Amino acid sequence: MTRNHPFEDDRPIAELRRAGKRYGAVTALDGVDFQVRPGEVVALLGPNGAGKTTAVQLLLGLLRPDSGTATLFGLDPRNAEARVRIGAMLQISKVPETLKVREHVDLISSYYPRPLPRSESLALAGLGGVEDRLFGKLSGGQKQRLLFALALCGNPDLLFLDEPTVGLDVEARRALWAVIQGKSREGRSVLLTTHYLEEADALADRIVLIRRGKIVAEGTPSEIKARAAGRKIRCHTSIPLADVAALPGVRNARRDGEITELLAVEAERVLRELMSRDRSLSGLEVRGADLEEAFLALTNSDDPKEVAA
């Protein structure tokens, strides 16, 4: 794993080892092992409260792990040598409103040894033409894009993007994706968190699914999608719930009053089986499983970490 070529080195540039973090009684992260390698775009995908932001903040040195370690470029994340190589976009409510866009970019750029020219940072974030506007006068989307510019402006090797497209319209989201893809082509690494499977799919070389502070699956987008693919089936049926749950390809069967609900990997096969066993089956609904359901399915699988074969 650790080759010693000076340039072709795939040692992790960001790494959590057995990292745990608790807030009072809540376990935000539970012994997570996680890495970002040079040139990789990794998506931490999970529902709200899964521990994505905690993982990012541990790697940024904003939180100290209760157990385990967090390192950046092999260093303590708070080390200036590590920090000059990263840029971060956090979920923060506000930045000082009485500074202009260009002033914000100039100030953050000054912290880095080799920042991008200001015009390039602004162009990448789609903020050309508003550089003299005060932050407080920007639209919601522009504010979000300024935070993106502040992450990019230091020309970092590793970008941390915590929910970067929340609140952006479709066009702005696509534009931001294109910039991330461009950075990836330049050989930069990106760690982004998202709760959109689509976003992870579009950008990531590797998706890490996280739920309730644990990594539940890890793999390329196609591996994850295959795993998460499935249909949600609802119907009224007299078949005992245990029998429904025991059908091949059925996950997460449950009954709520009259309604039986299940997640099926191969919906057609499961449906044929249900129909043949219960002629009086009624109220049938079939639809694509959403991400939350995919998570449920993945969480319930026996050996979640073996997705990446």
Added chain:
Amino acid sequence: MSTLAGERNMWRIYSLEAKYELFKMMRLPMYAIPTLAFPLMFYLLFGVAMGGRSAGPVSVAAYLLATYGAFGIMGVALFGFGVGVAVERGQGWMLFKRATPMPTPAYFAGKLAMVLLFGMVLTAALFTLGATAGKVQMPAGQWAALAGILIAGAVPFGAFGLAIGSWAGPNSAVAVVNLLYLPLSFASGMWFPIQALPRFFQALAPWLPSYHFSQLALGVMGADQGRFSWVESAAALAAFAAVSLVFARAGYRRDEGQTFG
């Protein structure tokens, strides 16, 4: 050893931090107007209007120039640090800055530079009013000494503001600062000469850092009460600043506990 972080121009970082801190606050009417206008207005109302009378060895106009100067500097420092830091902590801006390679002292140095500059502007404006409308006359050395003491006072009260800002919430900080600032300045004889206040305040005053600050300022013109030497008052302010910094550090650590532990 050459390092990436070492390639940065530290002078540029510190000067930009200070410059933009100044721009940020200048453009914030909520800060710039009250901290500059209130002391000037009070001085006009009380100092200039009653300027002809005497307060001990000097005119009321001269006396209140020192005390409203101290009052104004306290406001500039307490609001600049207290509210500024509380708001930036509360909104996550401090969190973001901590994730950048910003040298941490640059943040505080920038705020201190801003507060000192505001303090200088306020002092210049008050002195202009005092010398013209208030007809205050002093040797040049005394003007300079008074200016120096007033502006230096921004340091201990900036430290106190930092302590408040490191503990108060973004929405309560203005209230907390006012609840400390106004009683402190009143009880220290910054609004009316301390001799005119009831006995209770006379007994309380030596325990108030703001009293020592205003006495130092008055001492320049020989109008202090003489209960403490300037060395004692300066030491009291230094101790106050040190204790404030300890509290500020504890608040910052507590923040890191929620964030950095």
